[in-house]
Amino acid sequence: MSRKLWTVVTVGCLASLAFAAPKGTVPRSSANRYTAHTQGDGISIGATILTPKEARKTFVSDVNHCCVVIEFAIYPEKDKPLTVSLDSFTLRLTGSEAAAKPSSAKMVSATLQKKAQDQRDVSVSPTAGVGYGSGSAYDPATGTQRRGGVYTTAGVAVAIAPPGGEPGSSEKDRAVMETELSEKGLPEGATTAPVAGYLYFPLSRTQKPTYQLEYMLNGNKVTLAFQ
Amino acid sequence: MRRLTICLSGFLLTCVAVVAQDPSSATQQSSSVSQDSKTAASSHESVVGDSGEASETKGEHNYHLRLGTITVGAGYFSGPSFYPYGPYGWYPYYYYSAALWDPFWGPYGRFGYLPSLAYGNDKGEVKLAADPKQAGVYIDGAYAGTADRLKTLWLEPGAYDLSLSSTGRESFHQRIYVLTGKSLKITAKLARQDPAETKEEKQ
Numbered sequence: 001m002s003r004k005l006w007t008v009v010t011v012g013c014l015a016s017l018a019f020a021a022p023k024g025t026v027p028r029s030s031a032n033r034y035t036a037h038t039q040g041d042g043i044s045i046g047a048t049i050l051t052p053k054e055a056r057k058t059f060v061s062d063v064n065h066c067c068v069v070i071e072f073a074i075y076p077e078k079d080k081p082l083t084v085s086l087d088s089f090t091l092r093l094t095g096s097e098a099a100a101k102p103s104s105a106k107m108v109s110a111t112l113q114k115k116a117q118d119q120r121d122v123s124v125s126p127t128a129g130v131g132y133g134s135g136s137a138y139d140p141a142t143g144t145q146r147r148g149g150v151y152t153t154a155g156v157a158v159a160i161a162p163p164g165g166e167p168g169s170s171e172k173d174r175a176v177m178e179t180e181l182s183e184k185g186l187p188e189g190a191t192t193a194p195v196a197g198y199l200y201f202p203l204s205r206t207q208k209p210t211y212q213l214e215y216m217l218n219g220n221k222v223t224l225a226f227q
Numbered sequence: 228m229r230r231l232t233i234c235l236s237g238f239l240l241t242c243v244a245v246v247a248q249d250p251s252s253a254t255q256q257s258s259s260v261s262q263d264s265k266t267a268a269s270s271h272e273s274v275v276g277d278s279g280e281a282s283e284t285k286g287e288h289n290y291h292l293r294l295g296t297i298t299v300g301a302g303y304f305s306g307p308s309f310y311p312y313g314p315y316g317w318y319p320y321y322y323y324s325a326a327l328w329d330p331f332w333g334p335y336g337r338f339g340y341l342p343s344l345a346y347g348n349d350k351g352e353v354k355l356a357a358d359p360k361q362a363g364v365y366i367d368g369a370y371a372g373t374a375d376r377l378k379t380l381w382l383e384p385g386a387y388d389l390s391l392s393s394t395g396r397e398s399f400h401q402r403i404y405v406l407t408g409k410s411l412k413i414t415a416k417l418a419r420q421d422p423a424e425t426k427e428e429k430q
Contacts, residue, residue: 060403060404060405060406060409060411061404061406166408167351167406167407167408167409168406168407168409169407170349170384170407172349172383172384172385172407173384173406173407175384176384176385176386176404176405176406177404177406179386179404180386180404183386183402
């Protein structure tokens, strides 16, 4: 009995540990599996920019509302630790001065919450009724004694939700969005194994955009271009 | 002297409460991770098109057309006031599940207790489709029921570990994120286990 209990507790602990820390995504088999990739000093990097459709499929949070999302992966040289930091990235919009550093999950979730709070839900709802009644009763609407018979009713209701009633606008939702974005985000810190995850750049999309991702790799600037 | 009201029969074929979906929810996409979001689709489609054309999002309103109540009834009324049936309760969406439909009452977990999975105003929806349908569903390790009985779950906003398992099949695990008023579609296909592997496990 106690053995069973210990097994359950151990499995529970392991499961909670496994789900605790930011994990990013599973790196693809190699860097060239990503849309843009490059290699240097034994280190390979690859990145793919998510289309709005892909972002919508990948995230429950409405990341399209604020960000350009890039899936990034880095494959360090064997047994040579590498430090991954969000500060090393810059996304530039080709042909313009617009550029951005990746935002943290906390920042993105707060932005999304604010945008959701600005939206309002307007509902229009027609109603209809028909019935038959016998006897009589006082109708407060007309001030008359109403006799029995067939009666009909019709109406249209318009409801405008108060600000802040939209999905994603509550504090709980913000926390969930932060969790999601953090867990799927690129893990920071020293690593010897390949890591991958999403980067959130606070840039608005334009028509047929082309971007350049700049990454400072051991003091050298590496550029990945997206068409 | 006033007559007492006597209702002869239940007078309603009540509240055909069809909630017309947000028109833009038709644009829902089945996701690669089987996550779907009605409201995401509704609020984004006009702003960020699939072609990648987009502009800065402003505080736009979402418009919904909902079919309200349609009531048909018969009865006897007599008394101080007449009750006009119809235009009240125009928002039946909130009524039906809470008042008339609560199939998930009391799903006690094996290892823990799950809160009610019934509809709630402040909850998010998880639509579950599983193969096989009799697969056991676990939410954060707590048993919630079988997939065929849990087609729609309503969960508090949060991140959950959803697992499905069935004898002779490989388990399905997915981390899900539930937001208020949003809908996730999860399709879980549990692959058949290698018979040799199953034998080993039994031993």
